[in-house]
Amino acid sequence: MFFRVMESSRLPDLVRGFAQDHEVIGPVAKDDRFVFATIDDPAELRLDYDTTLLPPKKLFFPAEDQLMRFRVADNEVLDDEVFAAPRVLFGVHPCDINALLLMDNIFLKDYVDPYYKARRDATLIVGISCVPSEECFCNAWGTDEAHWGFDIFLTDLGDRYFISVRSVKGAELLDDFVETREITDADTADFQRVTAERKEMFAEDLDTSQLPLLLDAKFDSPVWDALGERCLSCGACSMVCPTCYCFDVRDDLAPDQKTGTRSRLWDSCQFSEFSAVAHGQNFRDSRASRVKYRYYHKQWGYLSKFERVLCVGCGRCARACAANITPREVVSALAKGGFE
Ligand code: SF4
Numbered sequence: 001m002f003f004r005v006m007e008s009s010r011l012p013d014l015v016r017g018f019a020q021d022h023e024v025i026g027p028v029a030k031d032d033r034f035v036f037a038t039i040d041d042p043a044e045l046r047l048d049y050d051t052t053l054l055p056p057k058k059l060f061f062p063a064e065d066q067l068m069r070f071r072v073a074d075n076e077v078l079d080d081e082v083f084a085a086p087r088v089l090f091g092v093h094p095c096d097i098n099a100l101l102l103m104d105n106i107f108l109k110d111y112v113d114p115y116y117k118a119r120r121d122a123t124l125i126v127g128i129s130c131v132p133s134e135e136c137f138c139n140a141w142g143t144d145e146a147h148w149g150f151d152i153f154l155t156d157l158g159d160r161y162f163i164s165v166r167s168v169k170g171a172e173l174l175d176d177f178v179e180t181r182e183i184t185d186a187d188t189a190d191f192q193r194v195t196a197e198r199k200e201m202f203a204e205d206l207d208t209s210q211l212p213l214l215l216d217a218k219f220d221s222p223v224w225d226a227l228g229e230r231c232l233s234c235g236a237c238s239m240v241c242p243t244c245y246c247f248d249v250r251d252d253l254a255p256d257q258k259t260g261t262r263s264r265l266w267d268s269c270q271f272s273e274f275s276a277v278a279h280g281q282n283f284r285d286s287r288a289s290r291v292k293y294r295y296y297h298k299q300w301g302y303l304s305k306f307e308r309v310l311c312v313g314c315g316r317c318a319r320a321c322a323a324n325i326t327p328r329e330v331v332s333a334l335a336k337g338g339f340e
């Protein structure tokens, strides 16, 4: 990795440069919130966003994704190619960059998912530093900074950006489109100051150091029953989560019944049908068991396989939950043995 500095006024040039050969996708305002959308004009970019409604996962693992068409008579697959046009995902926060790395473990390791891989390979990631909001607790997992998973990363120093360049492609594009300069000691000092100030902005620290132990010990805790009483099984927490990846597969036949499409759709372990199997059995038919499962999968099961928890502390689930169930509250309740 190496570092450069770019004047803030050059940012629109950088976006316009990327747009010559790529679709540029970045955060834009939508009502009083933000979403990732195609950028037609650099002025649309809102790099001051807190968080987006849906995470960048929707660009790699869409909510509904047609995987193939097929012919019924002979089961012939007619069309299973995925075309991924080159694009730049501009303005991704560290938590969402880290979330994509966690998704990579699922979609690119034991079994390489060609749909996810094609989109991942076609996408350059430009990260941006952020200001923590009230719901953020990425600092609890060490995902408040991104050291990998981007091509270039912009840290806002006010009048200029401190640019971390991680990939050759990122370096080339930066060189092609915008004037940058070598970093000075003053730039480095400002970068360190801004980074340290940001760490002070987080709401109270969430102590997660005991979490795997707590989960081992609290499997039968009344905390889960209390959460089950409140949970609405709406699945919103999973839908907005940058690291939830469960999906359903659905076949739809054409009206003439001769061909059909196979699609992948986001699913949620919080839905009552999620764990239903043949013969009318359901392994998790209570809301308490489903809430519990989500926490055990994220903070225990995934951890045991990949040595990271499957959460980046983005706070989206806390914002989305109509029952006000938040990871911060759940972790605290487990530690204290109940709700206050
Ligand atoms: S569980 Fe909640 S805080 Fe953690 S990554 Fe998912 S949405 Fe973000």
Ligand code: SF4
Residues within 6 Å of the ligand: 230, 231, 232, 233, 234, 235, 236, 237, 238, 270, 291, 320, 321, 322, 323, 324, 325
């Ligand atoms: S968003 Fe809240 S209410 Fe809905 S399933 Fe998740 S925890 Fe339950």
